Amino acid sequence: MISLQPYNSFQVKSHCDSLTQITSVQQLEELCRLTNDDVHILGGGSNSLFVNNPGAVWLIDIKHVEVVKEREEYQLVRFGAGEEWHDVVKYAVANNLGGIENLALIPGKTGAGPIQNIGAYGVELKDVLQSVSVVERSTGNRLEYHASACAFGYRNSKFKQEWKGKYIIDSIVLKLTKADYHTVNTSYGAIRKQIGKQDAVTIQDVFDAVVSIRSSKLPDPKVIGNGGSFFKNPIVNLDVYHQLISAFPEAPSYQVDEEHKKIPAGWLIDQAGWKGKTIGNVGCYEKQALVIINTGDATGQEVLEFSAMVQESVADTFGILLEREINVV
Ligand SMILES: Cc1cc2nc3c(=O)[nH]c(=O)nc-3n(C[C@H](O)[C@H](O)[C@H](O)COP(=O)(O)OP(=O)(O)OC[C@H]3O[C@@H](n4cnc5c(N)ncnc54)[C@H](O)[C@@H]3O)c2cc1C
Numbered sequence: 001m002i003s004l005q006p007y008n009s010f011q012v013k014s015h016c017d018s019l020t021q022i023t024s025v026q027q028l029e030e031l032c033r034l035t036n037d038d039v040h041i042l043g044g045g046s047n048s049l050f051v052n053n054p055g056a057v058w059l060i061d062i063k064h065v066e067v068v069k070e071r072e073e074y075q076l077v078r079f080g081a082g083e084e085w086h087d088v089v090k091y092a093v094a095n096n097l098g099g100i101e102n103l104a105l106i107p108g109k110t111g112a113g114p115i116q117n118i119g120a121y122g123v124e125l126k127d128v129l130q131s132v133s134v135v136e137r138s139t140g141n142r143l144e145y146h147a148s149a150c151a152f153g154y155r156n157s158k159f160k161q162e163w164k165g166k167y168i169i170d171s172i173v174l175k176l177t178k179a180d181y182h183t184v185n186t187s188y189g190a191i192r193k194q195i196g197k198q199d200a201v202t203i204q205d206v207f208d209a210v211v212s213i214r215s216s217k218l219p220d221p222k223v224i225g226n227g228g229s230f231f232k233n234p235i236v237n238l239d240v241y242h243q244l245i246s247a248f249p250e251a252p253s254y255q256v257d258e259e260h261k262k263i264p265a266g267w268l269i270d271q272a273g274w275k276g277k278t279i280g281n282v283g284c285y286e287k288q289a290l291v292i293i294n295t296g297d298a299t300g301q302e303v304l305e306f307s308a309m310v311q312e313s314v315a316d317t318f319g320i321l322l323e324r325e326i327n328v329v
């Protein structure tokens with residue numbers, strides 16, 4: 001038995017039967033051809049809550065960075081699935097390439113990015129993703145999908161739906177815009193506030209602002225075990241929205257389209273009385289109720305049970321069912 005505690009950001013004690021580190025595409029293709037047994041694919045473990053023993057685990061650690069195309073306005077750059085995502089962001093910023101500076105400091109590996117279409121501060125991975133290279137689990141064959149084939153949505157993609165378990169991502173290609181042709185995205189109030197009244201805002205300025213905001217409001221998983229946002233922000237139809245607003249006129253919301261609004265899950269959890277509340281070894285983070293934290297020696301089961309209480313309480317208070325963003329394994 002191998003401990004998975006160092007491999008999950010919740011820092012829960014969990015074990016697997018075997019752990020295989022995969023460092024090349026060739027090794028991944030060969031392993032897929034060799035065995036059809038169930039395996040769990042692991043990146044950085046920062047969106048995973050281990051409740052059961054997942055059996056065999058493959059740790060995707062394929063690293064490389066390669067410019068595959070260069071044009072006057074942009075570069076297409078391929079990044080191995082095992083690259084730390086924040087290192088990819090730092091690479092782009094250091095090379096004056098724009099597009100992912102708003103996604104700084106999201107923990108985890110690059111290969112997990114397309115699974116839930118990571119996003120933050122008005123930018124999603126799909127906005128810059130050109131293609132995804134995958135190895136088919138059942139055959140070991142390698143395929144490349146254009147981003148438009150992956151049905152990306154809010155924290156969603158085909159990899160979480162009909163392609164679940166079908167493919168293992170080995171690399172992704174990003175279309176990064178050269179600074180002279182890039183318009184930085186400062187649409188989020190927090191970023192604008194952090195940058196101040198500066199005239200020419202650079203890629204580096206946005207990166208620095210995001211790093212500073214995130215460091216001040218989110219717990220560092222190396223210090224306090226957590227998986228970031230535990231739930232997605234619910235998207236509700238106008239009937240549900242109007243019921244909410246008539247009972248809670250102060251409820252914040254964001255327009256999704258003409259028929260839907262997005263309600264911040266953190267606000268719902270906070271209003272239901274969970275912010276800063278701890279039960280046993282699990283709690284809701286005091287600065288952001290959407291983040292469930294391991295305050296000591298919690299097991300995955302304890303975290304899951306706590307999250308179910310939060311879910312039930314929000315459903316009772318607002319009639320809205322929160323959907324998990326975290327993958328329960
Ligand atoms: C403090 C904190 C803040 C966070 N902030 C954000 C945020 O702002 N925005 C956001 O979107 N997310 C955020 N997250 C969630 C998390 O960082 C992302 O979901 C990240 O992409 C997970 O990467 P990982 O390598 O750790 O994934 P893992 O937890 O290892 O895996 C996640 C899922 O992807 C699958 N998977 C992983 N790698 C591969 C692969 N190569 N091929 C196929 N399947 C694979 C796994 O089987 C699992 O189902 C945050 C998490 C934390 C702890």
